[in-house]
Amino acid sequence: MSILNTHIHELIIYIDKDTPPNYIKRWNDFKDKCENGNNKDIVELIKSYCKLNTNRVLPYLERSEGGLGGDNNLMNKQIRFRESQKYIITAISDDNIVLGEITCTYNELWTYDELDDLLQAFIKTANFNVKEDCVKGHIKMFNKKMLDDNYIESVF
Numbered sequence: 233m234s235i236l237n238t239h240i241h242e243l244i245i246y247i248d249k250d251t252p253p254n255y256i257k258r259w260n261d262f263k264d265k266c267e268n269g270n271n272k273d274i275v276e277l278i279k280s281y282c283k284l285n286t287n288r289v290l291p292y293l294e295r296s297e298g299g300l301g302g303d304n305n306l307m308n309k310q311i312r313f314r315e316s317q318k319y320i321i322t323a324i325s326d327d328n329i330v331l332g333e334i335t336c337t338y339n340e341l342w343t344y345d346e347l348d349d350l351l352q353a354f355i356k357t358a359n360f361n362v363k364e365d366c367v368k369g370h371i372k373m374f375n376k377k378m379l380d381d382n383y384i385e386s387v388f
Contacts, residue, residue, distance in 0.1 A: 234341040243331040243351050245369040255364045262361040266313050266329050271298040281353035287346055309340035347371055
């Protein structure tokens with residue numbers, strides 16, 4: 233089933249809160265590498281852990297933040313790494329790695345099976361880099377209408 237075009241989707245990857253400091257250091261190094269655009273080798277490792285052939289053959293997304301999918305914004309589906317918090321001014325800072333900007337086109341659509349496969353492969357990649365089974369993840373989705381200024385009033 234293709235993902236809902238009425239919702240925004242993100243893959244959220246995080247480390248257990250009770251993980252010892254030496255693993256947290258490796259996690260922070262891994263997170264920095266994911267978010268600074270120097271992540272092509274990470275994407276290749278993620279693809280190697282994928283079970284679905286459609287994910288294993290995805291091209292690397294040639295953007296400053298990196299990701300997966302074709303480079304044509306109008307023709308290709310894409311999924312991008314969130315850029316480093318160092319470069320983004322935000323009120324929300326966290327220790328998560330986020331693969332967001334999950335976009336579909338009329339030609340290529342993401343499925344929930346593909347997102348789940350990528351999520352599981354990313355968790356395996358992160359655990360490999362941290363050298364411990366302490367990384368988890370989930371798919372976050374919310375209705376695009378929630379971003380509207382008058383969303384609360386329209387619900388009631």
